[in-house]
Amino acid sequence: MVHSSFFTQSENLKYLFSFLHKFAPNFDDPLLNDEDAHKAVYKDLSFKQNRINKLRHNLYNIALQYIYYNYYTEDNLLNNIAILNYAEDKGLTKVLKGHINEIEKKQEQLKIKSGDHFYIEFFLQQVRSRLKYLEDKGNGDILLENVSIALDKFYILNKLILFSHQIIREKITGHDYSYSMKKEILDAMPDSKHVNIPIVSLWYNTFLMVQEKDNFQYYKKLKSLLDEQAGQLPKLDIRNICGCLQNTARTFFRDEALFEELFFLYELQQKHGVFTYANGNYLTATIFFNIAKVGLILQKTSWVKEFLNKHTYKYNSEANNVNALCQAELAFSENDYDQALHFLQQSDVMNVYLKLIRRRSYLKVFYEKGEKYASSFKAAIDRNRTFISRNKESLNSTQLTAHWSFVNTLKTIANYRQSQDRDSKLIHELEEKVHRAEYIAEKKWLLQKIKFLK
Helix, strand or coil: CCCCCCCCCCHHHHHHHHHHHCCCCCCCCCCCCHHHHHHHHHCCCCCCHHHHHHHHHHHHHHHHHHHHHHHCCCCCHHHHHHHHHHHHHCCCHHHHHHHHHHHHHHHHHCCCCCHHHHHHHHHHHHHHHHHHHHHCCCHHHHHHHHHHHHHHHHHHHHHHHHHHHHHHHHHHHCCCCCCCCHHHHHHHHHHCHHHHCHHHHHHHHHHHHHHCCCCHHHHHHHHHHHHHHHHHCCHHHHHHHHHHHHHHHHHHCCHHHHHHHHHHHHHHHHHCCHHHHHHHCCCCHHHHHHHHHHHHHCCCHHHHHHHHHHCCCCCCCCHHHHHHHHHHHHHHHCCCHHHHHHHHHCCCCCCHHHHHHHHHHHHHHHHHHHHHHHHHHHHHHHHHHHHHHHHHHHCCHHHHHHHHHHHHHHHHHHHHHHCCCCCHHHHHHHHHHHHHCCCCCCHHHHHHHHHHHC
16 A cells, blocks of 8 residues: 555655565564664655654554555445445435445345444434435435334344443442433333344343342343354354353352353353454453363363364463463373473463462372472462462452462361371361362362362
């Protein structure tokens, strides 16, 4: 585009682009500076900061145009609206009618109807109504009802989505939100035919689930609806509804049952391509690890291997560390403790929550390696106190409680293992305590270690 006369006739922009292109993609190179850029463009002219600033700004605007022309395809929402606005503004009736018909055909063929679909429908009905008004000398009012119906669909859907997110954020942050039109919409929903639209129905049930206290019935219904209709939903909506279900599941299920629920939702997202959508940006480091961990807890080893191979975490500078941490968990689950230790040594993660998990993984490996690693085990136990004191502000109370319960329980188990005279009553009490614990990390593994003491 820089070299196209359609976008620019400035030779100086071409010189600046050529200078910058030599550094790509290493734009942090110290040799890349304003003075040298000025010299490359203006040769022997004395350096002026405002001159190079203006040229850089012009190049930036061309870059934005490049993004626009590459991003807005013929099916893009904003592009369709721009064409319709242009045709209507210029009075190009034939172009306007033709494009309306073309868009409506595409709308009808869509299997997946998102919020954009309903906005386009509303916009088309508005244009049709105005066009009818002009052609029939004021009789376009008969189409206003279609405009109203299309607006209702768009408005109700987006209000239900917004209400759901507001309630969740309110529970997390304590912030009080205003819920304009909430009562009116909810009163109308049971008798509204719009509730039969899959995406509207799902977000209506999501709202009921996150709002009501006695919400298990809504949880079950929403989970069933999502399983049936996910193929008709945009990936963003699948991901967000799954997030609401995951948070709610924690109020009804514990231990193995909770992991089964979470795995169902992870598997559903995998099936419908949610993890590869938007270049995989939904797979944060924490979510990526949690998916692998839940699968391993449930002994879905083959599934986890396939997941790790297909969705290798690669979306920021911590990629290698997160992948190594997952591989360490996989090796540990297969009782390959040397390999687990090898991967742990490569997993210098920066995320505080994952640092916590890494420390637990080291303790588990050292424990399984036995007497030879007894000193490493003791040192790792002691280092946890320093780590927690430094990072307690970055961890929530649940994470802290779960971690400390794990550390203290494993320390007790290790002491019992070394003891020649084990008290079976105390071991049984410890087992019951772990069973009852609401927040304790690695519960299943700890119970297995306690069982071996008997």
